[in-house]
Amino acid sequence: MMEQAQCAAEVYVERTLALIKPDAIENANEIEEIILRSGFTILQRRKVVLSPELCSDIYAAHYGKMFFPSLTAFMSSGPTVAMIIARHQAVAYWRELIGPADSVKAKETHPGSLRALYGTDELRNAVHGSETTSAAEREIRFIFPDATADPIPSGQDAVTYLSKFVNPTLLSGLSELCKRKPTDPITWLASWLIANNPNKPKIREDLIKEPENL
Structure with a gap:
């Protein structure tokens, strides 16, 4: 992979x-x-x-x-x-x-x-x-005067980006996918990646306040 x-x-x-x-x-x-x-x-x-x-x-x-x-x-x-x-x-x-x-x-x-x-x-x-x-x-x-002229990542830059930010999570998801063998692998993998996104914001438990009784 x-x-x-x-x-x-x-x-x-x-x-x-x-x-x-x-x-x-x-x-x-x-x-x-x-x-x-x-x-x-x-x-x-x-x-x-x-x-x-x-x-x-x-x-x-x-x-x-x-x-x-x-x-x-x-x-x-x-x-x-x-x-x-x-x-x-x-x-x-x-x-x-x-x-x-x-x-x-x-x-x-x-x-x-x-x-x-x-x-x-x-x-x-x-x-x-x-x-x-x-x-x-x-x-x-x-x-297209507003089109960005930024180069599409390629070569070593793309390899570095994939290795650092994408491949670790993707490979873990693919390994879990092979173990589970779901009937709809694409949807399952998409849901798994969302749930296990390492960049997903984390909420500190101590900042969550219980609603006051009215």
Whole structure:
């Protein structure tokens, strides 16, 4: 159990921005299910209509290109679902999942990608994904200005935290669970952890006063 916790903690977790564009908004629920099945966690989600100015900020890297005006006009033409998603190597895995920018080419080369499944062409290609971790953090701040940028605990910091604050109580609970073998182990373990929480406030007996007789 300890080795599994350490291996899991050593996996680096990062976050990225995912946008479901106006052309795919009707398929948002299906796309979100695929995101979750692909190992991502949706940290934050909001439905928003992006202003042309905000679209220009998000796609600043493409400023000056011929398609830039059409891109910003399209992205501000209707509602967009914006999400902060996280997992190991989130930026790379999300870019792989969405596929090539041109949905027509994606249907040939990456038929299982989101752009192949839900996109139409290079402009109306269903979803957006940040290209780098620095771009992801910049784009997240545009749409989720209140989102915290604190790193998700990983590596040795996570191992130390789990070893000190979680594993001793959890291992005791799992040992007791194996002895009892309850019919609903998840509920039983949850109740046991609550009852045996070492951080639960303790009330001093000498401070408890008996109610006075009226």
